[in-house]
Amino acid sequence: MSLETISENRSFGGTQGVYRHKSQATGTEMTFGLFLPEEAQHGRVPVLWYLSGLTCTHENAMSKAAAQEWCAEAGIAIVFPDTSPRGYDVADDEAFDLGKGAGFYVNATQDPWKPHFQMWHYVVHELPELLSDNFAIDRDAMGITGHSMGGHGALTIAMTHPERYKSVSAFAPIANPTESDWGKKQLTAYLGDDRDAWRAHDSTILMTERGFPGEILIDQGSSDQFLDLLKPESLAHAMMARRQPGQFRMQPGYDHSYFFVQSFMADHVMWHAERLI
Amino acid sequence: MSLETISENRSFGGTQGVYRHKSQATGTEMTFGLFLPEEAQHGRVPVLWYLSGLTCTHENAMSKAAAQEWCAEAGIAIVFPDTSPRGYDVADDEAFDLGKGAGFYVNATQDPWKPHFQMWHYVVHELPELLSDNFAIDRDAMGITGHSMGGHGALTIAMTHPERYKSVSAFAPIANPTESDWGKKQLTAYLGDDRDAWRAHDSTILMTERGFPGEILIDQGSSDQFLDLLKPESLAHAMMARRQPGQFRMQPGYDHSYFFVQSFMADHVMWHAERLI
Numbered sequence: 001m002s003l004e005t006i007s008e009n010r011s012f013g014g015t016q017g018v019y020r021h022k023s024q025a026t027g028t029e030m031t032f033g034l035f036l037p038e039e040a041q042h043g044r045v046p047v048l049w050y051l052s053g054l055t056c057t058h059e060n061a062m063s064k065a066a067a068q069e070w071c072a073e074a075g076i077a078i079v080f081p082d083t084s085p086r087g088y089d090v091a092d093d094e095a096f097d098l099g100k101g102a103g104f105y106v107n108a109t110q111d112p113w114k115p116h117f118q119m120w121h122y123v124v125h126e127l128p129e130l131l132s133d134n135f136a137i138d139r140d141a142m143g144i145t146g147h148s149m150g151g152h153g154a155l156t157i158a159m160t161h162p163e164r165y166k167s168v169s170a171f172a173p174i175a176n177p178t179e180s181d182w183g184k185k186q187l188t189a190y191l192g193d194d195r196d197a198w199r200a201h202d203s204t205i206l207m208t209e210r211g212f213p214g215e216i217l218i219d220q221g222s223s224d225q226f227l228d229l230l231k232p233e234s235l236a237h238a239m240m241a242r243r244q245p246g247q248f249r250m251q252p253g254y255d256h257s258y259f260f261v262q263s264f265m266a267d268h269v270m271w272h273a274e275r276l277i
Numbered sequence: 278m279s280l281e282t283i284s285e286n287r288s289f290g291g292t293q294g295v296y297r298h299k300s301q302a303t304g305t306e307m308t309f310g311l312f313l314p315e316e317a318q319h320g321r322v323p324v325l326w327y328l329s330g331l332t333c334t335h336e337n338a339m340s341k342a343a344a345q346e347w348c349a350e351a352g353i354a355i356v357f358p359d360t361s362p363r364g365y366d367v368a369d370d371e372a373f374d375l376g377k378g379a380g381f382y383v384n385a386t387q388d389p390w391k392p393h394f395q396m397w398h399y400v401v402h403e404l405p406e407l408l409s410d411n412f413a414i415d416r417d418a419m420g421i422t423g424h425s426m427g428g429h430g431a432l433t434i435a436m437t438h439p440e441r442y443k444s445v446s447a448f449a450p451i452a453n454p455t456e457s458d459w460g461k462k463q464l465t466a467y468l469g470d471d472r473d474a475w476r477a478h479d480s481t482i483l484m485t486e487r488g489f490p491g492e493i494l495i496d497q498g499s500s501d502q503f504l505d506l507l508k509p510e511s512l513a514h515a516m517m518a519r520r521q522p523g524q525f526r527m528q529p530g531y532d533h534s535y536f537f538v539q540s541f542m543a544d545h546v547m548w549h550a551e552r553l554i
Binding site: 009010011012013016063064066068069221223253254255257258259260262263266 | 289343345535
């Protein structure tokens with residue numbers, strides 16, 4: 001697959017790149033950010049996936065999450081995929097939480113979304129292969145995290161494919177979308193009315209049914225303006241009922257912004273690094 | 278002076294706020310960002326001024342420079358002023374490097390800029406007083422830094438008012454504006470044709486004539502796309518000729534972006550903290 005370099009900036013001794021490629025999964029061009037630490041000049045390095053939330057592109061976390069410093073210190077790469085396909089011929093909706101910027105990390109089976117909204121396949125299969133073919137990243141040492149809709153993506157992907165991800169964490173994930181207005185509308189649109197098809201995309205359900213073989217780290221701000229939509233209590237209940245190893249931390253006073261994400265990024269990067277290196 | 282709170286987000290145990298107020302200096306409303314560490318709940322804390330570069334508002338560095346973490350660790354505040362007055366009745370220019378977003382930290386004496394472009398007075402006098410009146414910051418423990426046009430502002434302000442600033446540093450400053458296309462146009466517009474009036478706003482000249490009583494830290498990327506406009510060699514020559522205590526670091530491979538600023542923010546914050554606490 002051909003890859004176009006949009007930009008490369010030196011960052012903490014490594015390189016923060018932005019690249020564009022033609023995606024078979026989405027049938028569109030896709031843009032992603034990739035930070036490679038200095039160590040990647042000498043061999044393959046572990047890679048942390050960061051999935052972003054509603055309205056974001058590859059760019060938000062890359063610029064505002066302050067992850068590069070800690071990835072440089074740990075010697076791991078971090079990749080920032082986009083949150084949906086984009087382009088004039090890609091279906092969209094007036095709402096900010098459906099369509100472009102709101103792929104929800106599923107493979108859509110319903111029109112008009114089906115032709116392009118294949119973000120699960122893109123993130124789990126296509127982009128890892130492209131990264132491995134073009135950069136010094138180690139596909140056998142992958143962790144995954146994300147924020148909000150991206151936390152939902154990280155948790156559901158890791159629980160479905162524990163053989164691919166050695167570590168998982170999340171910032172303020174959409175934790176129980178089948179019971180939330182951040183979920184019911186989107187899962188109906190992308191996957192149809194059959195609620196059975198939704199179950200593979202609900203972290204609370206997956207936690208109840210499968211869990212994750214390693215420890216899980218989740219941070220949630222107590223002053224998050226979207227607590228009613230995120231439903232952290234559902235996932236926390238499922239984690240504890242399952243005796244899932246890990247920790248669910250309620251951080252007093254933090255909201256849903258990148259100031260929250262940035263405040264705990266060091267903890268998350270180091271959590272993954274300990275499990276990947 | 279009355280102060281309007283635009284937003285407050287918890288960040289690294291402290292608070293990242295954005296506030297708006299009516300400025301007498303500029304005759305407009307002005308918006309600024311202020312991070313207060315947890316320590317500010319218990320008493321006044323030192324404050325670092327961060328002056329931003331061309332096209333920036335208060336928001337760029339606040340979101341992208343990753344300074345809050347280090348200010349929280351050091352227990353100091355950091356303030357992000359805007360780079361110019363704004364509003365429908367404020368003069369502007371089609372170019373990105375003159376008018377709004379490009380105040381150059383001078384007091385304009387020429388029309389049409391004179392009525393509002395009083396950024397030197399705003400940053401040096403009015404905003405410190407407003408901060409001291411409304412927040413737990415210590416006006417007797419102030420440091421100043423900035424990026425590009427903001428590095429120019431930090432250096433010229435600190436060398437002019439060493440009694441007000443205990444520490445100074447800069448990221449890729451416009452170092453010799455009286456000899457640069459980033460400077461000659463703007464100083465002509467704001468201060469007029471008399472080049473004598475420009476001398477107070479050129480770091481290389483001030484370094485030659487005055488220097489700074491403490492050590493100075495300057496970082497410059499060797500791959501900066503604006504090296505010909507910044508003229509670091511002029512300031513470095515002046516520093517060394519004067520035997521000015523401090524260090525001018527040429528950082529290999531870094532460019533002019535916030536990835537560069539973020540990469541060395543910890544060094545700068547800790548440099549100031551050592552001299553302020």
